Amino acid sequence: MQTHCPIRRMMCVQVMLLASFLGVRAGLAQETADYFRTRCSSCHTIGAGRLTGPDLKNVVERAGASGKDREWLIRFIQDPQAMIQSGDAYALKLQRETPGNAVMPTQPDMTRALAGSLLDLIEAESKLERSQFGGAPISLAPFTPEDVQLGRELFRGIRPLAGGGPPCISCHTVGGMGTLGGGRLGPDLTLVNERLGGPKGLSTWLLSPPTPTMQSLFKVEPLKPEEIHSVAAFLNQSAQQGVPADMSGPLTFFLLGLGGAIGGLALCDGIWSKRFRAVRHPLVHGQREQGDE
């Protein structure tokens, strides 16, 4: 029995369209969530309190209460630095509330559409009782001296990282790292705890580091939660001692290098001491000197 019902046919088409549309939407939503996890969640939670950046639960409503519409938020997400530099009062207030007056980093791949979907995501997650971004799987256990010791070993590379990533000391230094200090590529980490809003912020930050260098190094070889806990314990302790890295480190390094270079050259000079041997000059001038005597 073959019927030609135009209405049913149209409904079929509509269902198919809707399904595909929802599928795309669902795919988009997943991408946005992944983006939030890798780029935002190290500083922001949704409903689990402030890390470095503010808790984003109901951020649209809060902004609305301060007279800032959704458009303002999109502009802020796109380029926070520009907003602060433009002297926007609300942006400056947000910066003042952040530990260490840190500025939210501008994401180079941020687009208007992406900022919109992020806001959509935040609004959707705010409505949930327990958001998937409601806190990271980080240990909040108190730090023990063993944790500190383990963290120190991990930092210095004495104990390798389980994921195979490079040890912290190859790029960073903290106070009390000995004569030569650590690397100078990354910042001094002595007071990093304060900059990132305490051990909790630091741990979350380490779980998915947002900066380009750290990201490229630890995206494939992420730190284990227990490693994060130990390193955070060590950095927490170094922040409490508050002694910044010894500034003589680079000078010592330079002097050692200089000494090594001079020593090496002196050694070569000794080994190849006959290289300036000449025949005619000593023959002629040696003879003349003998004749003069």
Next chain:
Amino acid sequence: MNVRAQISMVFHLDKCIGCHTCSLACKNIWTDRPGTEYMWWNNVETKPGTGYPTLWEDQQRYRGGWDAEGKLKSTGKAWIVANIFHHPSMPTMDDYYEPWTYDYQELFNAPEGPDQPTARPISLVTGKHIDIEAGPNWDDDLGGSPVYAANDPNLAALTPEQRRQLFAIEQLVFFYLPRICNHCLNPACVAACPSAALYKRGEDGIVLLDQKRCRAWRACVPACPYKKTYYNWSTGKTEKCILCFPRIETGQAPACFHSCVGRIRYLGVLLYDADRIHEVATMPDEELIEAQRSLILDPFDPEVLAAARGNNVPESTIEAAQKSPVYQYVKVWKLALPPHLEFRTLPMLFYVPSMAPVMASRQGDTLDHLSQDLFHDIEQARVPIRYLANLLAAGSEARVRYALRKQKAVRWHRRSVTVGDVDAEVVRRMLREADCSPEEADAIYRLTALSTFDERFVIPPGHREMGVETQQDPLMHKQQAGFGFIAGPRRGL
């Protein structure tokens, strides 16, 4: 028996007048380019003297040649690792000399003054004014002899008395030693080259250097005990005497031979046994001369000829070997001796030692310039036999004495033939003592004094057409030769 052909040379030192024409002929043809100014592929040295580069004969300093075990003195597989960028025994530019020209404008532009203007010397290396300290023949005619001649390495075995006499006023003596590449049978330069750029040509034994393969290691420079490979600092390649092979191949004598005013130079083919080179090169010093002579084969011996033909030596080369003046001087008459055979490269350039006759003798406090003896006793020669033996006979005085005695006998014989004022019996005794027949004496006289161009230079036909034939039609090649571009040597790979 592995019979090969070698173009060899004899320089008759008694005829050399030290005019340097050979050096200039060579310089004008081959080393008149940037980077080669300091090179003298042919140079003429005054002996006693230190030569060019200074003290080249002193292998304590330059470590050239082979040791008695058949190993290179200059380098080794382990040694090269620690000295790969700098060879400590390399002659420096100062050991040769800094080449210069003159700033002739100074002659015209000098302001008026009480002195004659002079053309100031300019370095050809730096382009700056220099004070000349040395040249390629700085000790020419015993110039600066207390420094140069007195330090001649060949004087080593002389007694202090002999040395004193050698340099006493009115007794000073010197002779000239023209030097080119010896085109050795056992060349140290070829062995030392890590790039295999040096090779000994199969057909005539000329040692050549491929400018395209040379990688500027300069290993050949210390390795050659005669210091006859030169590094061109402009092209970054080493160069050496090529025995004017383009001239040889077209039947002409090399430029230095051709231009020699004293006609001291002889060139001809020798057949030799290549299988015995290693054996000969590792013999004790005192046996070296005889051993090298035994390498040279008789070009009339049917066995040798059969082996030569079996080795594809062309018939024309065999004919040239049979007419070779070098074979006469070296093997038949044993007059010509190789320089410093103890360096063990088996040089194929031989020297007839000079007689250096006594021109004056001391009689109490006066000098008598008339010698009683027409041709003096060779033991009284002003150049000590010991000195000549160190230079030309690997220390063997007997070989030098033999060569000098025979030359003296030839002179007495010719005196008796042409003037007739000497006792025939004395002449016969002298010839007998010198191991020389009157016919041989006449032959020696003829080749030494009267020889024509074609007798002095017996050049085997080059047979380039046979070489070309292996690549393309010789007639086609003849039409094309001379067209296209010649790629000059370029620094680097």
